[in-house]
Amino acid sequence: MGDLWLYNTMTRTKEIFQPSDPPHAGMYVCGPTVYGDPHLGHARPAVTFDVLYRYLRHLGYKVRYVRNITDVGHLEEEFSNEGEDRILKRAKLEKLEPMEVVQYYTNRYHHFMDMLNVLPPSIEPHASGHIIEQQSMVKEILSKGFAYEVNGSVYFDLRKFDKEFGYGKLSGRVIDDMLSNTRELGGQDEKKFALDFALWKKADAEHLMQWDSPWGRGYPGWHIECSVMSMKYIGETLDIHGGGIDNIFPHHDCEIAQSEAATGKTFIKYFIHNNMLTVDGKKMGKSLGNFIILKELFKKLDPMVLRFYILLCHYGSPLDFTQSALDSAKQGYERLKNSVFSLNKAVDGKTKNGNEKYDDVEALKKEFLEAMDDDFNTSKAVAVLYDILKISNTELLNKDMNIDKLIEIKNIIDDFTDKILGLKMDSNSSQNDIEDKLIEFIIQLRNNYRKEKNYKAGDEIRDMLLSLGITIKDDQGKTTYTR
Secondary structure, three states: OOOOEEEEOOOOEEEEOOOOEOOEEEEEEOOOEOOOOOEHHHHHHHHHHHHHHHHHHHOOOEEEEEEOEEOOOOEEEOOOOEEEEHHHHHHHHHOOOHHHHHHHHHHHHHHHHHHOOOOOOOEOOEHHHHHHHHHHHHHHHHHOOOEEEEOOEEEEOHHHHHHHOOOOOOOOOOHHHHHHOOOOOOOOOOOOOOOOOEEEEEOOOOOOOOEOOOOOOEEEOHHHHHHHHHHHHOOOOEEEEEEEHHHHHHHHHHHHHHHHHHHOOOOEEEEEEEOOEEEOOEEOOHHHOOOOEHHHHOOOOOHHHHHHHHHOOOOOOOEEEOHHHHHHHHHHHHHHHHHHHHHHHHHOOOOOOOOOOOHHHHHHHHHHHHHHHEOOOHHHHHHHHHHHHHHHHHHHHOOOOOHHHHHHHHHHHHHHHHHHOOOOOOOOHHHHHHHHHHHHHHHHHHHHHHHOOOHHHHHHHHHHHHHOOOEEEEEOOEEEEEO
């Protein structure tokens, strides 16, 4: 395995990836809260960590990828765990059982992730399926003196943890500054400190999702689920924890605090965060009228174009979603796909005769892998794909094509596009089949004109096809074409 460098948010530097138990690697990524259709904000982390998952496996790691489903405990006020549960709010609105809402929107999430060619994780645990484990962890934190119970609710003692271990190591926030900049929150009277967050909340009688506990009927806080499920399936120290940059505070800061309070061990080796996705330079939000759900977007856009668009920007950089940039990405993806189509058509049914390597191809193959090793820089990697296909396109125009070289390029492109970047090059195969038949029919008409010595009509057809980006080639009585 080569050296893979990852930017660690915790240390704010790039570090060589060294898992605790190679070749095994454990990766946990914060999944969706399933109370609505997935939107653009879900697409970026899903694609980002799908590529990391694919690349780790390409490098030979045996990856356990855990991505949770939040189906209980995520309240509207994220820091203090106050307000209404997001799932319950949707259930009341749609007059459904909470688990009907969860199942419906989980299925919807999976459907749109499939459209984006996002691989399913190794394990996808639900918060509601791990209530006993969450209660056990709350007990452990209480026993270590880092939490307290009041009126059936259990809160994390933030000041005590901060004094002994330091809170905010990930975000860099200082709790005194946080307190002075925090608006007045309701339901704070029972806490020792305004910023203490709930590990377990007492449920009101009308609260639809609640469980028995040593502290009375209630439900878990949002942050506790990720600590519990990640450690249950990976271990007390995770190799990689991923999520969006908006999860750093408060969610990941709180995860670190409660996990390290419970175990006394370092919780995460490498924290990786994708940056924000904006729409026309503004944060996406329903109130701004720029909230884009994948269901509507995919009615007019090939999901692979969105995936390609996401890959064109390094995951650590902000990504602005604009129509002009999307149109450009669409053109770029079509150009890539057409080059792959022409390559595949030229080598279809042919086998390589030898094991010869080609210096220009090998150099670009190395460049692609170096880009991926450098914090999985998909932006650079995609640029290298174009350079590899330039060699292919040039070879396709040679009178004596080197089929072995083209097959070598095809094998590399298949690995890089499908297996590593997750880009499908045949996303609309039925449409491509129709186009192929039409092009072949037009070429047959052109050849019939040439047999009849009507060269003018034949040349007009050739020029018309060329204007559409289709190049035809006559060789030894056979006509082939490339896009």
